[in-house]
Amino acid sequence: MKQISLLGSTGSIGRSSLDVIRRNPDRFKIIALAAGRNLSELKRQIEEFQPSAVSVIDEHHALELKRQLPSLAGLEVLYGSEGYRQVASLPDADLVISAMVGAAGLLPTLAAIEAGRDIALANKETLVMAGSLVLELAKSRGVNLLPVDSEHSAIFQCLSGQGSQRIRNIHLTASGGPFFRCSRERLETVGPKDALKHPNWLMGDKITIDSATMMNKGLEVIEAKWLFGVEVDQILVCIHPQSIVHSMVEFTDGSVLAQLGIPDMKIPIAYALSFPERMDCPELSLDLFKIGTLEFFPPDIEMFPCLGLAYKAAREGGTMPAVLNAANEVAVEAFLAERLPFMKIPRLVERVMDSHGIKGLPDLGDILEADAWARREAQKLLKNMRD
Numbered sequence: 001m002k003q004i005s006l007l008g009s010t011g012s013i014g015r016s017s018l019d020v021i022r023r024n025p026d027r028f029k030i031i032a033l034a035a036g037r038n039l040s041e042l043k044r045q046i047e048e049f050q051p052s053a054v055s056v057i058d059e060h061h062a063l064e065l066k067r068q069l070p071s072l073a074g075l076e077v078l079y080g081s082e083g084y085r086q087v088a089s090l091p092d093a094d095l096v097i098s099a100m101v102g103a104a105g106l107l108p109t110l111a112a113i114e115a116g117r118d119i120a121l122a123n124k125e126t127l128v129m130a131g132s133l134v135l136e137l138a139k140s141r142g143v144n145l146l147p148v149d150s151e152h153s154a155i156f157q158c159l160s161g162q163g164s165q166r167i168r169n170i171h172l173t174a175s176g177g178p179f180f181r182c183s184r185e186r187l188e189t190v191g192p193k194d195a196l197k198h199p200n201w202l203m204g205d206k207i208t209i210d211s212a213t214m215m216n217k218g219l220e221v222i223e224a225k226w227l228f229g230v231e232v233d234q235i236l237v238c239i240h241p242q243s244i245v246h247s248m249v250e251f252t253d254g255s256v257l258a259q260l261g262i263p264d265m266k267i268p269i270a271y272a273l274s275f276p277e278r279m280d281c282p283e284l285s286l287d288l289f290k291i292g293t294l295e296f297f298p299p300d301i302e303m304f305p306c307l308g309l310a311y312k313a314a315r316e317g318g319t320m321p322a323v324l325n326a327a328n329e330v331a332v333e334a335f336l337a338e339r340l341p342f343m344k345i346p347r348l349v350e351r352v353m354d355s356h357g358i359k360g361l362p363d364l365g366d367i368l369e370a371d372a373w374a375r376r377e378a379q380k381l382l383k384n385m386r387d
């Protein structure tokens with residue numbers, strides 16, 4: 001029985017993870033949950049999965065949760081950064097699922113690695129911000145980093161049993177998002193409702209906007225660089241509107257291995273949870289004849305500059321990827337609140353990056369400082385960039 005601590009339980013990945021666990025009660029046991037503010041969903045999860053500890057965002061939400069769940073004696077209700085740290089580093093957990101959204105996922109994930117727990121990693125921002133530190137710490141603690149992100153799970157599966165020295169290129173597939181082949185005129189007018197309509201995947205708002213700008217693919221390039229130890233220029237993005245091929249690895253002998261499946265996150269989640277074994281998921285089945293066509297196109301970096309900005313940040317290294325990530329989080333939040341037009345998301349990120357003095361070989365303090373600086377800088381610039 002694998003004992004699991006789940007960070008980000010009320011989100012899209014959190015709920016899909018619980019679905020996989022619910023179907024396999026003989027293999028997995030939830031021992032702790034961490035959420036943000038969604039108490040009604042968390043309450044349902046506590047009642048069903050009976051964890052021994054939970055953490056929420058702050059004391060107010062912890063008190064409210066206790067008020068709503070008076071009968072659950074024995075449940076430890078924690079909150080804030082210390083609560084998340086405790087849930088992430090429980091000694092009884094075999095695996096921690098890291099599925100909070102954004103920079104909030106970094107410290108709990110580091111705490112879990114520090115405590116020697118294997119990680120099923122959905123929170124790509126952790127590797128974008130602090131890839132070098134995360135890899136070093138995971139190595140020193142003997143921790144397995146098991147990718148949940150669909151493309152990285154695909155690459156990980158294609159690489160099983162092969163050394164990464166023999167990789168010529170990684171072909172990272174992207175759906176193209178809701179605005180694939182849109183005109184520039186149209187992109188100037190799109191709002192949150194349009195951008196939240198992802199063609200293939202049901203996900204949280206932040207990653208759905210990142211898919212629409214293609215920043216998601218940029219963050220994934222950085223994530224792949226760290227997970228698979230390849231050079232940035234070996235990671236090639238291709239638009240694959242069907243989202244059936246989840247990524248490919250081209251080896252030095254010209255062989256290309258791909259992983260395919262329906263676009264459902266329960267597949268990569270199940271793989272990360274059961275690794276090195278596979279599970280039976282009869283409901284997740286691919287009908288190739290229904291799909292019929294698989295297409296591949298080059299990305300348009302002029303229309304989707306966020307992808308180019310992420311490559312630039314990856315090449316420059318040091319604190320720059322953390323700055324890219326923080327500026328993007330501010331820009332996406334402003335776009336969702338209708339305070340920034342869609343096409344100004346990359347402009348804001350670029351301006352913050354342009355005014356950043358990179359610190360090479362950053363420690364955790366440098367990364368957190370760069371993240372805070374980029375948020376302040378982005379907020380300042382936002383005021384002049386609304387229309």
Ligand SMILES: NC(=O)C1=CN([C@@H]2O[C@H](COP(=O)(O)OP(=O)(O)OC[C@H]3O[C@@H](n4cnc5c(N)ncnc54)[C@H](OP(=O)(O)O)[C@@H]3O)[C@@H](O)[C@H]2O)C=CC1
Pocket residue numbers: 007008009010011012013014034035036037038039057099100101102104122123124125148149150201202203204205206207265
């Ligand atoms: N959704 C998907 O299919 C995929 C997601 N990912 C990655 O997985 C991660 C999660 O994505 P997704 O599930 O879509 O996101 P959601 O927005 O659906 O869920 C986010 C989760 O994080 C919690 N949360 C939000 N802010 C904070 C905070 N400041 N402190 C603590 N917890 C917080 C939320 O809590 P609450 O709602 O209770 O406030 C919720 O549980 C992201 O990094 C994303 O890039 C990767 C591949 C695919």
Ligand SMILES: CC(=O)[C@@H](O)[C@H](O)COP(=O)(O)O
Pocket residue numbers: 149150151173174175176177201210211212216217265
């Ligand atoms: C499901 C998943 O892994 C997402 O990261 C997905 O890939 C987003 O779609 P895009 O390919 O449009 O970014």
Ligand SMILES: [Mn+2]
Pocket residue numbers: 149150151220
């Ligand atoms: Mn992905």
